[in-house]
Every structure is written in C-alpha cells, then in structure tokens.
Amino acid sequence: MKLKESLLSRRDFFTGLIYGSLGSIAAYLAYPVVRFLYYEKKQPLPKAVTITLADIEKVSPNSAVYFQYGYLPGILVRTESGELKAFSAKCTHLDCNVNYKPDTKTFHCACHDGYFDISGKNIAGPPPSPLLAFTVKQEGDVMVITHPEEGGEKVKTA
C-alpha cells in the first residue's frame, strides 16, 4: 500500500540524521568516561597471616580477639576446650563487625541482632550465611591463618 504522503519530511529525516550523528559522537566519547568511572582497583588479600605463639597464648579459653587480614577484619576465638578457630569478623548480613559473647558462646552482630554459633553457622537474626572460616595451623613457632580462597582449602563449617 503506497502512502499518499510521506510520514517524515526530507528535512526532518535530515535533522534526525544530524542528531543521530551527534549522539553517536557523544556515545563514542562517553565510553572512556564510563570505563574510567568503573575502575575495579583489585585490593589484593595476603596469602596468609601469621601470629606469634606468644600472642596466641594470651587468648584465654572462651574468649576472642581481633586480628587484621589484609583489609578484612578477622576474629580469633579459643573455645572452652582450647581449640582455636578463626573467622572473618564481617557479618554476612550487611558487613558490620561481629562480637564474641562468652556467656552464650555465640558471635553477635549488634547492627541487626544477628547470631552465629561457635562454628560460625548463622543461627538467629537476618544473616543469610555462615561466617567465612579461615584455616588455623601451627607452623613452627607461628600460627598461620589462611583465607580459604587465597591459600588454604575451602573449610566446610559444621
């Protein structure tokens, strides 16, 4: 079916072409700008972290201390039976630092009342997954704590 009149005048078509070419220039120039803004500066995590045995001795049973793992905060807890466990202190809900409560033997996140048990499993409140567990091994006269992805094998929580 041939139309009697064109839907678009020649002039309008031309103006459209002009705006299209200007838009393409804008997009061409916008690409470096967008790449510039989305710069993932990969902050590397250390392969492992060592703590002297002398400092480890100071951690009494049923208590916890913090340590730094690269940019991650870590929490090292000595259970009542004397076993050492290390976790990332970041709550899996919205990244607040957790605290260890010796009376209930749980990790508590004060931001939204989240609870994790001694093995790091999320037991109450909004946290959706367990605390990231580090491996703790004694090598010579230091305790070596390793991130599951950086160095050690992935540790399954109970």
Added chain:
Amino acid sequence: MEEQKIQVKKALDERFMLGALIDLARKKLVPVHKHTIWYYMGALLLILFMIQMVTGPILLFYYKPAAETAYQSVAEIMVKVPYGWLLRSVHHWSSNLMILIAFVHFFSTFLVKAYRRPREFTWLTGMVMFLLVLFLGYTGYTLPFDERAFFALNVGTDMPGAIPVVGQYVLEFLRGGAQVGAHTLNRFFALHVGVLPLALLAVLAIHIILVQMHGMSIPLSIEKKAKDEKKKIPAKPMFPHFVWHDAVNGLVLVGLLFTLAICIPSELGSVIDYLKPAPVGVKPDWFFLWVYQILKWIPTYVLGIEGEIVGITGLAMVAAVIFCAPFVDWKSQRNERSPLFTAFAVVSLTVFLVCTAIGFFF
C-alpha cells in the same frame, strides 16, 4: 508527525513556558560581516568550560588532595585507571585551549571596542572571568604537587608579597602560612575545585544574560560603512543558523582537543624534594610567560624602589586601565574612532606575543 510535534510543543509550553522562550530566541539576530568570525569565540569558550566541568569532577574521583598522596594519586590516574591518561590530558589541554581562546576573545573585543555603551558590564564581567580562568589554570597545574608545581607555588605566591602594605597578608593567605607546604596544596585545591568554578559560573551567568540582552556588538568601522552606503547590515537568525555554525565549530574544537590529548599527553614531573635547588630553566606555564619575561627584564632597583614592586605595580596599572576601558575611552563611548586605544590594544597584543615567544624559546 506534525500533530505529534504540535502536541509535544503544547505540553512543554504549558509546563515550562517554552513557547515564550522560543519566541525570544527566534528574535535573536547575529550580524554578518567581515568580523563575524570573532563572534564564535564565546561559544567555543562555553563548550570548553562545559568539558572542564565534566572532566574535572571525574578526575576528582581518584585525585587525593593531600601533600603525601597527591603525586601518587595522579600517577595512578595516568597508569592504572582505564583512560585516566586520556581524561587528564583532555582536562589539561582543554584548559590550555580555553586560556588561548580567552586571550583571542579578549584581544578581539578590545580591538573592536565592543566595550562601548551599553556593553560596559559585559566587558567588566568578561574581564573578571578572564582573571578567574587564568587563576584556575594556575591553581590547576599545582595540584599534582610535582617539582614544577612546587616552584610554581613558591614563585606565584611570592609575587603578591611585593604588593605594598597588604603584600605579606596576601602571601600568607595564599600559602596558608609563611612557607609553601601541605596547607598550600589544600588551599589551592579548595580554590581550584570549589571557589573559582562557582565564582566563574556566577559571573558567566550574568555575562551571558547581558550578551543576550544587548545582542552582538558591531564594530564602528562596519557601522560607519553601512551608514555611509545607506545599506542595512545583513543579519542571520541565531536559531538555527548560528547554532549550527557553533555546533560545527564545537565539533572541530573537540576533535582538535582529543588529537592534542592523545598525541601530547600530560606530563608528570619528578617528586618534590624540598631541599633541591630550582632546576635550570624552570619557567611558568605559557600563559604567564609574558609576566615572567617582563619581570626578568626589570632591573633590581628602579629609582630606589625594588624592581619587583615596580614591575607588579606597573602591570597592575595597565590592567586597571584595561579593566576600566569603557569608562576611560570616552571617544568610543560617543561612537567615535579612538586611535589611542586602538594603538594601546595593538601595543599590548604585540608585547604579549613577543614576551611569550621570548620566554618560550630562550
């Protein structure tokens, strides 16, 4: 298609009074004569300013404005951040082009005496913006806090110290103390990123409104010729003709800008060593070479007064005459030829070009 266009126009008009604005815009005519080319400078400056207002805050995402971190953050922008070298170079070259075109715009309006009645305040706001743009350029290249920036900071903040009476206070205000240090960088950062751009925006708004109000100034010679030949000066509408002209000029300018940015990317000097002597051949950036050269030529003592004070006071007096040109050049206020001021303009242009060339090559 036509009905949709009319619908859209009606909708916008109802909400934003677009119809009234378009009527106003359609009435704007731009005179067409042999000096029309100088009319394009303003739009070019506006385009460059908009480029600066985009690339500047973008660079701010990664620049760390403290004495300890500034240099490394600029190095990171150049090396690590994707297209960081490109955006920094674009920002740098855009500032150079903006200052160059500002000089062209200044000298062209000065020579054709566009400051005549009723455009005195357009001239004044323009002169204020000229100073702001020069100061923006100066504060900008001190931000990487490399060796060159350090000497620029030292010399540039020392010169106002020569002003009689208030010099020391101005110097300490600019430096944030008696010596150039971390505080100075913070101040220059605040000036470059906050104070000066906002001031420039405010004065620019007034300047643009005044230009729209008064329309384009026509040089006296052209007006006279038209009166003598009893012919009307041809004029074309701003919309769409001159908007398209500005668009083409802007596109070529952007092309030139990116060519310069890619072929001659910005440099980063060496790290500051507070105890090193000034490197041989240290010079200010090109737009201050004329001041540098003039101050170099002035003898240490002129008639018993320190040469530096004479130099700065002399330059200040010339600047004052140029600032007040609309009020001092009463011949052109009466729309008569003013050969004295034309000569003054030609002499200052020559001095500027010669001193800049000598400062650059020797």
Added chain:
Amino acid sequence: MKHSMKRILACMLQAACAALLLISFCASPPAYAEETAAMKIIPSREIKNEEAAGAGIISAEAVEKARAITPERIYWLIGLWLLIILAAVLIRWQLRDDDKLYREGYYSREL
C-alpha cells in the same frame, strides 16, 4: 453531663496522657548504643601474594609508558575524526538548506 464536668474530665485525661508520655521517655531503653567491652586486637604479619608484590609506588617510567602513543589510540582518534567529519558535513548541508529558506524569507515570516 454538665459542661464544666466535661472540661474537668478532659483536663484530667490530658494530664494522664502527658504523664504516661513522660514516664515512657524516662523508662525506655537509652537512645545511644550500649558500649560493648572492647575486645583485644593482636598483631598479625602478612605473607603477601605474589601478584600483590608489584603494587607499590608508581615509577616515572611507568608514567612515561602510559603516555606513549600506541596504534590503538591513533585508530580511536581516526574514528573520532571520521564521526566529526560526518556530522560536520551533514550540518553544513542542513545550513545550506536553511540559508536558502532564509533568503526566501521563511524565517523572517515566523518572527
């Protein structure tokens, strides 16, 4: 009920509500977070990753290398100029048409 009685009752009710509000403010848990007993922090030493070893001060050579002109950059620039030339040619064609319209009086008719 007489009007004055209503008023007295209304006043008593208001006083009771105000008192309740005041008591609730005093007796409610504190608005600020309770201070938790500060846990000790023990020092740890990092064993760095091999890739992380490179990340440090960026040298002047690295900056010079980043400044060097590469073929990709020139191709990008040529692409930009092609787009600019295309847009400029289209706009100048449009300008020719607009000039013709202006000469025919199209734009002055609108004023």
